[in-house]
Amino acid sequence: MESFTYEDIQQIANDILSKVKCRPKLGIICGSGLGKLADMVEDREVIPYNEIPGFPISTVPGHAGKLIFGTLRNKSVVLMQGRVHCYEGYSPQKIALPVRTMKLMGIKVLFVTNAAGGINRNFNVGDMMVIKDHLNLSGVNPLVGINDERFGPRFPPMSRAYDIELRKLALSIAKEMGFADLVHEGVYSMMLGPNFETVTECRLISIAGVDATGMSTVPEVIVAKHCGMTVFGMSLITNKVIMEYDQDATANHEEVLETGEKSSRYTQQLIAEIVGRLDLDI
Numbered sequence: 110m111e112s113f114t115y116e117d118i119q120q121i122a123n124d125i126l127s128k129v130k131c132r133p134k135l136g137i138i139c140g141s142g143l144g145k146l147a148d149m150v151e152d153r154e155v156i157p158y159n160e161i162p163g164f165p166i167s168t169v170p171g172h173a174g175k176l177i178f179g180t181l182r183n184k185s186v187v188l189m190q191g192r193v194h195c196y197e198g199y200s201p202q203k204i205a206l207p208v209r210t211m212k213l214m215g216i217k218v219l220f221v222t223n224a225a226g227g228i229n230r231n232f233n234v235g236d237m238m239v240i241k242d243h244l245n246l247s248g249v250n251p252l253v254g255i256n257d258e259r260f261g262p263r264f265p266p267m268s269r270a271y272d273i274e275l276r277k278l279a280l281s282i283a284k285e286m287g288f289a290d291l292v293h294e295g296v297y298s299m300m301l302g303p304n305f306e307t308v309t310e311c312r313l314i315s316i317a318g319v320d321a322t323g324m325s326t327v328p329e330v331i332v333a334k335h336c337g338m339t340v341f342g343m344s345l346i347t348n349k350v351i352m353e354y355d356q357d358a359t360a361n362h363e364e365v366l367e368t369g370e371k372s373s374r375y376t377q378q379l380i381a382e383i384v385g386r387l388d389l390d391i
């Protein structure tokens with residue numbers, strides 16, 4: 110197992126900070142097709158992942174693989190334009206690395222976004238879901254291994270992973286901005302992937318209370334909570350999962366990216382507005 114010590118990650122964080130002027134307090138991870146949020150960042154300073162020793166490289170279409178530093182609504186931020194997933198062959202520890210690096214760069218609040226399939230039949234393609242909880246069905250956990258208490262405790266709680274105040278703020282901003290009907294609150298589940306779910310898997314997680322499903326986010330949130338970050342999560346519903354046996358339609362990544370292209374505008378506006386109202390001196 111490839112592992113990174115606290116000192117290794119401190120070194121990576123210091124190297125990155127030595128290359129940029131920005132000192133971000135907020136980190137944003139952009140999901141499949143959601144990287145356009147980077148266009149809203151001003152005074153941009155860009156570092157491709159392949160210029161950061163040890164960093165995992167994004168291999169999936171729709172994930173550019175760049176760190177974008179700058180200001181969003183006058184807040185200093187760093188965006189991960191593209192994430193990495195366990196199904197790409199990276200260990201959960203490697204998936205943890207960017208989040209821990211952010212922590213040691215001084216990030217206190219982490220926004221995670223993703224593209225997800227709608228399990229909840231009331232969700233339409235293009236809707237958004239503020240994540241209130243998750244179900245880890247991936248079988249992986251980035252905290253497996255020796256625990257370094259400087260990151261966090263051996264047994265971190267996960268019952269209030271998604272900050273309640275930020276969830277409320279997101280829903281009230283959506284109302285103010287006139288698109289409350291597009292924004293729901295719900296439970297995200299992660300399976301390992303890379304295959305899309307079977308009909309039976311979708312039916313099972315529906316019974317379990319899952320509203321949207323994907324192949325990411327959960328490891329990042331576990332690591333972020335372990336090291337004491339405040340977390341906000343949002344899914345863009347890019348497709349409705351197939352819940353009927355022998356249906357002709359099938360899930361595909363092209364549809365996911367297409368919906369991202371067409372519908373990520375509201376997600377970007379909502380995130381920018383939340384960022385604008387954040388008090389990052391907490």
Ligand SMILES: O=P(O)(O)O[C@H]1O[C@H](CO)[C@@H](O)[C@H]1O
Pocket residue numbers: 139140141142169192194222223224225302323324325326361362365
């Ligand atoms: O979760 P993000 O990175 O947004 O990507 C989602 O989209 C891909 C499938 O189309 C999977 O990687 C799934 O996890």
Ligand code: HPA
Pocket residue numbers: 224225226227305306322323324347348349350360365
């Ligand atoms: O239907 C889906 N399943 C899993 N991951 C996804 N990411 C976007 N849509 C989906």
